[in-house]
Amino acid sequence: MTMTSQQAAPQTANAATPAARKWQVAEIEALFELPFNDLLFRAQQVHREHFDPNAVQRSTLLSIKTGGCSEDCGYCSQSARYDTGLERERLLPLDEVLENARAAKAKGSSRFCMGAAWRGPKDKDLEPVIDMIREVKALGLETCVTLGMLKDGQAEKLRDAGLDYYNHNIDTAPEFYGQVITTHTFQDRLDTLDRVRNAGINVCCGGIIGMGERRRSRAAMIAQLANMNPPPESVPINNLVAIEGTPMAESEQVDPIEFVRTIAAARITMPKSFVRLSAGRQQMSDEMQALCFFAGANSMFYGERLLTTDNPDTDRDEQLFAKLGLKAI
Numbered sequence: 001m002t003m004t005s006q007q008a009a010p011q012t013a014n015a016a017t018p019a020a021r022k023w024q025v026a027e028i029e030a031l032f033e034l035p036f037n038d039l040l041f042r043a044q045q046v047h048r049e050h051f052d053p054n055a056v057q058r059s060t061l062l063s064i065k066t067g068g069c070s071e072d073c074g075y076c077s078q079s080a081r082y083d084t085g086l087e088r089e090r091l092l093p094l095d096e097v098l099e100n101a102r103a104a105k106a107k108g109s110s111r112f113c114m115g116a117a118w119r120g121p122k123d124k125d126l127e128p129v130i131d132m133i134r135e136v137k138a139l140g141l142e143t144c145v146t147l148g149m150l151k152d153g154q155a156e157k158l159r160d161a162g163l164d165y166y167n168h169n170i171d172t173a174p175e176f177y178g179q180v181i182t183t184h185t186f187q188d189r190l191d192t193l194d195r196v197r198n199a200g201i202n203v204c205c206g207g208i209i210g211m212g213e214r215r216r217s218r219a220a221m222i223a224q225l226a227n228m229n230p231p232p233e234s235v236p237i238n239n240l241v242a243i244e245g246t247p248m249a250e251s252e253q254v255d256p257i258e259f260v261r262t263i264a265a266a267r268i269t270m271p272k273s274f275v276r277l278s279a280g281r282q283q284m285s286d287e288m289q290a291l292c293f294f295a296g297a298n299s300m301f302y303g304e305r306l307l308t309t310d311n312p313d314t315d316r317d318e319q320l321f322a323k324l325g326l327k328a329i
């Protein structure tokens with residue numbers, strides 16, 4: 001069965017299980033080490049057991065509050081600590097958000113994700129965001145927000161507004177986290193994820209590849225995600241978009257085959273989750289994206305912009321879908 005954009009995603013599609021399988025980092029490293037064809041065959045088999053292999057979910061991003069963030073995430077264009085040439089902006093007005101959401105729906109997106117460059121929202125920040133969630137949902141789109149760390153009670157307010165997904169990435173492995181971010185901890189991220197999960201909101205949680213981490217850290221990041229009980233419903237795998245002015249500006253690009261292996265490892269270890277081919281598609285060839293879909297990616301960001309950087313034009317994506325015989329969900 002495939003889902004159309006009219007059907008809402010099942011709430012908490014990944015149910016918690018008492019004796020959930022735990023993945024060891026070494027087991028995931030062993031997946032990475034398989035011959036590429038064996039790894040892809042296995043990932044594709046798992047994918048076909050749970051999903052239509054030719055259907056890809058499409059989400060559109062909008063930065064509703066850009067720049068000036070207090071945090072020091074080493075990859076981010078929006079940290080106030082780095083000179084990235086980005087103008088700090090105020091929260092977008094509701095009508096501008098709705099205009100973007102309507103355009104996203106008209107282009108064939110099924111989910112609208114609103115991002116704010118906050119360490120976390122103050123209670124008074126939540127009020128206008130709640131209006132955005134209500135009104136975007138009323139357009140017939142699924143809703144997602146990413147607002148940083150949540151305090152007790154805030155996830156419930158978002159849930160009551162009808163929020164479908166909250167995005168909050170672990171970004172990297174626990175042992176590498178301190179080399180990327182020092183203004184909050186890995187545990188802070190897990191605490192917010194617990195609040196989101198306990199409020200009954202679908203969890204969107206993934207990370208970034210290409211920040212100078214070793215393969216073992218890529219495996220450890222996947223293990224953290226896969227061992228959540230239940231795993232996130234949506235798992236964005238971002239390829240670092242190197243931003244001038246950030247500490248990661250000169251990071252060496254990860255080899256494309258290694259990136260595809262990461263997608264395959266996510267698919268095998270999180271069989272029922274949507275794995276999203278996320279930031280970095282603008283710099284990827286059609287062939288590399290095709291391999292990612294074959295490896296089990298079945299979601300992507302769709303629309304000309306991510307938050308502050310470019311994503312492929314919708315025309316290019318439509319051509320890619322046509323070439324590969326993919327359909328949108």
Ligand code: SAM
Pocket residue numbers: 075076077115116117118119146147148149167168169171206207208238239240241242243279307
């Ligand atoms: N401030 C909120 C937070 O940190 O959770 C929400 C916005 S933040 C920009 C959302 C996620 O986008 C980050 O956790 C990171 O995984 C991803 N991201 C940000 N900048 C990126 C970049 N240059 N390349 C790849 N992914 C990036």
Ligand code: DTB
Pocket residue numbers: 061077115146167169206207236237238241278279306307308309310
């Ligand atoms: C996610 O994992 N990736 C998105 C979304 N969740 C919020 C953000 C990507 C940002 C890429 C860099 C930028 O455009 O600023």
Ligand code: SF4
Pocket residue numbers: 069070071072073076077078079116117118119148
């Ligand atoms: Fe701020 Fe989020 Fe960027 Fe970190 S990733 S600097 S918290 S906007």
